[in-house]
Amino acid sequence: MAQKILVVDDEAVLVETIAYNLEQSGYQVVTVADGSSALEAAHSETPDLIILDIMLPGIDGLEVCRQLRREQQTATTPIIMLTAKGDEIDKVVGLEVGADDYVTKPFGRRELLARVRALLRRAVLPSAQSVRVEDEEKNGSGKKAQPADTRSQRLLVAGPLSIDLAGRRINCRGQDMELQPKQFELLTYLVRNRGTVLTRDQLLHNVWGYDYAGDTRTVDVHVRWLREKLEEDPANPKLIQTVRGVGYVFRWDKAS
Template sequence: MQTSKAAGPRKILVVDDEAVLVDTIAYNLEQAGYRVVTAADGSSALDAARSETPDLIILDLMLPGMDGLEVCRQLRRESNTATTPIVMLTAKSDEIDKVVGLEVGADDYVTKPFGRRELLARVRALLRRAEYAPNSEGLGDTGEIPAARQPRNELAAGPLRIDLAGRRVNCRGQDMELQPKQFDLLAYLVRNRGTVLTRDQLLHNVWGYDYAGDTRTVDVHVRWLREKLEEDPANPKMIQTVRGVGYVFRW
């Protein structure tokens, strides 16, 4: 997580090469009480993210030079922006563009054209989740811990150790690198182990009640978790699919 910042208006970086759209988004955000900085291309976006340390980034997919996907990839590799919420803007309706955006580390996406209320709702939801995500140190060992004896800030299930305070995951003795939403989803599944959860339940409880995305988002994140945590992702033992319903964590 990012370190806490001084009290004051949240700062949002808006990246798009359409000047009229940037002005419109900036105006609406400022009217809602946010501070806004802008960039018109990928290189400028990276510079602004590094120097301005925004609380959230609204990033267009199609940018001149370096596109939004590459910008997102680079931001996720850097310590000061690794967990900064990113909303991807795309003019395309093809599902593959949305999935790819999520796969490189975006937290949410909005398809153009979009309404003012929709964008502000996404921004508020992501900032709220980032504000209340805990941030501290500590990770348990890799031995089994009975549920009744687990520390309140740690979850343990089979080979998994989840440090809720430090937002770290250890699986079979190896530290795992998870994106913020991957971590949130895994923690929610483990907290509710043995309970079959629908995709709508997961969207509501992990992404937030006002998240307007579709259930494909859940499937993409589950696939990532399986690839990182399961010994055989094609035959998962921990995160299992319940056909026609959703997912369940079993161990």
């Protein structure tokens, strides 16, 4: 069955062009022209991805995104924001309210399709090469490693954090929670590279993709979101630490 994409924009010609290109690429497309209709369609149509313009009549795109992220049904649906403005603040605010990516108008057909494919791929395909990361305090026990079972192949464990790769869920300090697609990918990448300092450019390249046109503030916004969900004290993070002038590193110290 074709994946369904909801396109929300009040520019009729642009919507027709986007819909045509998506349909030619094999997607099913639903279109609406205002914020209220977008909220209704997001629930009734259950799209696999939403392309959402910021400037909409009635409820604007930012508020639509906020509301979708508050509701369980749409909390993790990938969202690409469209903006006609060159002001970087629009892009940052879009990420702050929960968008996974953004495209600035005018944009090319290939650029939009590449971003759509990348988000859908990350949303529906769990890693087939998942490895279990054991707690540091369990290492060095002298016991011979046993072959990984099905559960261990789909689970990353580091300190108080457990990541279910197949179910795309996490548990931190006994609390189950869901992450937006990009947050999940970023956290998984950080945990897989635990103890290694990763630059913002490395994170952009490996999590958002080599063709991503955003800047490093995208990484900072998503790290802040992760800290708010995972850290006991987000202002003094123990898991995702900043290495000044370089980037970020995931660490787990039992004493912390």
